[in-house]
Amino acid sequence: MEEAKGPKQKISWSKRVLIVLGFLFILGIVALITVAVVQNKHLPENTKYGIVLDAGSSHTSVYVYSWPAEKENDTGIVQQVEVCKVDGPGISSYSNDVEKAGLSLQNCMNTAKKVIPKNKHKDTPVYLGATAGMRLLSLNNSEIAEKVLLSVEKTLRLYPFDFQSCRIITGQEEGAYGWISINYMLGNFNQRSSWMLFEQASVTTGALDLGGASTQITFVPKNNIDESPDNFLLFRLYGNTYNVYTHSFLCYGKDQALRVRLASDIKVARSTTLQNPCFNVGYVKNISADDLYSSPCTASYKLFLGSSILVTGSGDYQQCQQNMQDMFDKADCFYSRCSFNGIFQPELSGEFGAFSAFYFVMNFLNLTSGSDLSKMKETMKEFCSTPWETVKENFPDIKEKYLSEYCFSGTYILTLLELGYGFNSENWGNLYFFRKIKGSDAVWTLGYMLNLTNMIPAELPLSPPLSHASYVGLMVLFSFVSASVVLIGWLYFWKPRCLQKGII
Ligand SMILES: O=c1[nH]cnc2c1ncn2[C@@H]1O[C@H](COP(=O)(O)OP(=O)(O)O)[C@@H](O)[C@H]1O
Numbered sequence: 050m051e052e053a054k055g056p057k058q059k060i061s062w063s064k065r066v067l068i069v070l071g072f073l074f075i076l077g078i079v080a081l082i083t084v085a086v087v088q089n090k091h092l093p094e095n096t097k098y099g100i101v102l103d104a105g106s107s108h109t110s111v112y113v114y115s116w117p118a119e120k121e122n123d124t125g126i127v128q129q130v131e132v133c134k135v136d137g138p139g140i141s142s143y144s145n146d147v148e149k150a151g152l153s154l155q156n157c158m159n160t161a162k163k164v165i166p167k168n169k170h171k172d173t174p175v176y177l178g179a180t181a182g183m184r185l186l187s188l189n190n191s192e193i194a195e196k197v198l199l200s201v202e203k204t205l206r207l208y209p210f211d212f213q214s215c216r217i218i219t220g221q222e223e224g225a226y227g228w229i230s231i232n233y234m235l236g237n238f239n240q241r242s243s244w245m246l247f248e249q250a251s252v253t254t255g256a257l258d259l260g261g262a263s264t265q266i267t268f269v270p271k272n273n274i275d276e277s278p279d280n281f282l283l284f285r286l287y288g289n290t291y292n293v294y295t296h297s298f299l300c301y302g303k304d305q306a307l308r309v310r311l312a313s314d315i316k317v318a319r320s321t322t323l324q325n326p327c328f329n330v331g332y333v334k335n336i337s338a339d340d341l342y343s344s345p346c347t348a349s350y351k352l353f354l355g356s357s358i359l360v361t362g363s364g365d366y367q368q369c370q371q372n373m374q375d376m377f378d379k380a381d382c383f384y385s386r387c388s389f390n391g392i393f394q395p396e397l398s399g400e401f402g403a404f405s406a407f408y409f410v411m412n413f414l415n416l417t418s419g420s421d422l423s424k425m426k427e428t429m430k431e432f433c434s435t436p437w438e439t440v441k442e443n444f445p446d447i448k449e450k451y452l453s454e455y456c457f458s459g460t461y462i463l464t465l466l467e468l469g470y471g472f473n474s475e476n477w478g479n480l481y482f483f484r485k486i487k488g489s490d491a492v493w494t495l496g497y498m499l500n501l502t503n504m505i506p507a508e509l510p511l512s513p514p515l516s517h518a519s520y521v522g523l524m525v526l527f528s529f530v531s532a533s534v535v536l537i538g539w540l541y542f543w544k545p546r547c548l549q550k551g552i553i
């Protein structure tokens with residue numbers, strides 16, 4: 050039986066066009082999505098590097114930073130990728146053999162060479178900033194200080210990096226760059242306060258840096274102040290203006306402060322044997338008078354040159370603190386308020402981050418978090434009165450030089466903060482002791498590099514640039530919407546007219 054054949058169904062022209070258009074439409078979308086997926090691969094990130102050497106009074110550290118080139122002007126984008134501690138003392142200690150100052154940096158510079166990819170070496174800037182140890186050497190003998198700097202520059206120029214500068218930074222720079230570093234790392238420059246009708250600078254954290262030879266205090270005071278302009282620096286960062294107070298006290302780093310203390314006590318005692326309440330009972334130390342008086346901080350106390358001085362500890366925190374109070378002279382202030390030694394200081398305001406030796410000492414004493422002023426005093430009392438033999442037994446892994454000085458250093462920090470700067474039981478809670486922020490060390494070097502490489506813009510970019518992914522996504526969306534509009538237009542507007550006119 051033959052199968053009945055119905056009339057052959059004809060596909061109309063309109064349907065054919067619709068099918069072709071639909072097919073092309075789907076093909077277009079598939080093509081667009083393919084492009085979006087393929088193109089949305091992360092472009093190989095162009096990472097930049099920078100090296101800063103912190104030539105401190107006690108030692109030099111080499112910091113290697115990196116950041117994605119295309120986000121250069123964002124805040125919080127620069128990361129510390131390496132820190133290398135140079136063996137031996139700070140560069141200012143090589144005044145008798147200046148060539149060795151440069152040689153001492155070789156190991157860490159070789160480390161930097163390994164950490165940074167070879168193809169980036171020649172574009173990596175290198176900066177060396179020397180702090181209070183070199184400031185003191187320069188005061189003593191500027192020619193030798195110059196030779197030390199030339200020696201380190203000679204070494205740094207041997208490396209395949211882009212050598213930029215090697216200099217002694219001022220105490221003001223050290224304070225200001227420390228403040229920029231920590232606020233950049235904390236993301237405090239991020240806030241877009243200029244959206245408001247009136248401009249209001251974002252809240253920043255004060256910076257307290259304690260070194261071996263100097264100490265810095267830097268913060269934005271509550272009110273605008275027109276006293277002592279030398280203590281103020283004006284910064285325009287990311288669209289905000291900051292009027293920053295800063296002061297650096299030379300000779301008030303913890304190592305020089307100890308020297309001053311001993312030299313002053315020896316002068317009063319007029320003896321080459323000295324009992325000192327800032328060392329634990331049973332601690333005995335011989336120091337060379339020539340070495341003690343070699344610093345400009347102690348030069349005015351010179352006595353017993355050529356002899357050796359015997360120091361024995363008596364471990365009495367209260368006496369130790371009383372003893373050091375005359376280093377913080379509260380008289381003779383010619384401003385509305387002073388910290389000490391006639392230096393202007395506005396009222397403390399906001400939170401403070403204390404780093405470097407502030408952190409090392411407070412960390413050893415277990416006082417970095419959740420402690421108050423009375424706990425700190427209790428801890429000092431207990432630690433200072435512990436016999437030296439017991440201290441050594443309790444902390445066998447800690448370098449004897451540091452361990453023997455923690456009673457002095459802790460008491461010194463307490464006196465500097467309380468008597469010197471004016472912290473008290475009420476605002477002690479605003480003090481935070483830290484070593485690192487988000488993986489990078491809290492140190493002035495980052496702020497120094499950000500400034501020298503012009504990485505902090507004065508103004509906020511008008512609109513944030515579109516990321517690659519958003520660009521591709523928007524393109525797909527735009528094409529999809531356009532194609533749909535054309536299709537809908539054809540179906541509802543053009544097609545009925547064509548049918549009417551018998552075109553299809
Ligand atoms: O682990 C530690 N415990 C105690 N003190 C430390 C430790 N590590 C470093 N320090 C001290 O930190 C201080 C760092 O000072 P730096 O060398 O930066 O001098 P500067 O900033 O005055 O030029 C020195 O007094 C050094 O002895």
Ligand SMILES: [Ca+2]
Binds near residue numbers: 105106180259260261
């Ligand atoms: Ca330092």
